[in-house]
Amino acid sequence: MITLQNIEFSYEEKKVLHDISLTINKGEKVVLLGSNGSGKSTLLRILAALYFPKKGEYLFHTKKVSKKNIDKNFRKKVGILFQNPESMIFNPTVKDEIAFSLREFDEENIDKKVLAISEKFGIAHLLDKNPLELSGGEKQKVVLASILIYEPEILLLDEPTAAMDPRTTGWFVDLMLEIETTVIVATHDLSIAYEVSNRAIVLDEKHTMVYDGDIEKLFKDLQTLQKANLIHKHKHRHKKDFTHSHYHLHF
Numbered sequence: 016m017i018t019l020q021n022i023e024f025s026y027e028e029k030k031v032l033h034d035i036s037l038t039i040n041k042g043e044k045v046v047l048l049g050s051n052g053s054g055k056s057t058l059l060r061i062l063a064a065l066y067f068p069k070k071g072e073y074l075f076h077t078k079k080v081s082k083k084n085i086d087k088n089f090r091k092k093v094g095i096l097f098q099n100p101e102s103m104i105f106n107p108t109v110k111d112e113i114a115f116s117l118r119e120f121d122e123e124n125i126d127k128k129v130l131a132i133s134e135k136f137g138i139a140h141l142l143d144k145n146p147l148e149l150s151g152g153e154k155q156k157v158v159l160a161s162i163l164i165y166e167p168e169i170l171l172l173d174e175p176t177a178a179m180d181p182r183t184t185g186w187f188v189d190l191m192l193e194i195e196t197t198v199i200v201a202t203h204d205l206s207i208a209y210e211v212s213n214r215a216i217v218l219d220e221k222h223t224m225v226y227d228g229d230i231e232k233l234f235k236d237l238q239t240l241q242k243a244n245l246i247h248k249h250k251h252r253h254k255k256d257f258t259h260s261h262y263h264l265h266f
């Protein structure tokens with residue numbers, strides 16, 4: 016479904032993705048891991064054709080993706096949720112926000128579809144509210160609903176659970192396991208990563224892909240985890256007065 020071949024990307028002079036090659040098949044759920052600044056958001060934006068690589072090729076269903084051939088049809092197939100949901104909210108009510116893309120794509124039965132997804136997401140009671148007045152987790156749900164409503168083939172999620180409480184996070188994991196959409200999710204939350212996917216792609220601080228494979232194997236691979244800064248050392252306390260320091264994998 017998706018192939019990246021030797022992708023490079025720079026912001027002006029600063030290279031932030033180096034020689035990235037990967038293939039994602041239809042229906043796969045893949046997690047994208049890496050420390051702050053490793054390039055996860057940039058990679059998701061390239062997959063959504065919001066940025067275009069300086070070198071290498073991006074193929075979507077074997078067709079080359081370039082500035083010239085991006086149309087509404089591509090936009091409808093690829094949905095992206097940004098790290099900050101507020102940057103995606105621009106309608107006066109939740110109802111309009113969720114309906115927006117369906118109107119753009121000239122779909123029918125919009126009210127019915129908005130109500131159905133709002134009920135499924137537990138946000139039907141918020142439909143007449145201003146989305147900017149919602150909590151962080153509620154905003155994430157609204158933006159996610161506004162994407163999933165047009166049934167994209169691939170869903171790109173950047174830190175979707177960052178503002179979610181444990182119950183909403185559980186809801187999100189169930190949703191990921193239920194939907195058949197291909198999903199690539201960037202996260203710092205290793206327990207979410209483990210629950211939603213079998214496959215992990217890891218970027219390191221040099222913006223190189225250092226792992227693509229089974230997530231269980233990754234969690235046993237101390238060297239790669241250390242290299243990608245996915246584990247860290249810090250002090251912690253046992254009972255009252257015993258403190259020591261060792262590597263932690265935060266689950």
Ligand SMILES: Nc1ncnc2c1ncn2[C@@H]1O[C@H](COP(=O)(O)OP(=O)(O)OP(=O)(O)O)[C@@H](O)[C@H]1O
Pocket residue numbers: 026029031049050051052053054055056057058098
């Ligand atoms: N618009 C931009 N202009 C210039 N540099 C940028 C821009 N966006 C990101 N960068 C830089 O590119 C690098 C990769 O950023 P990116 O946001 O892709 O990383 P990330 O892995 O998603 O980080 P985080 O986990 O903190 O969200 C960082 O060094 C960042 O400072």
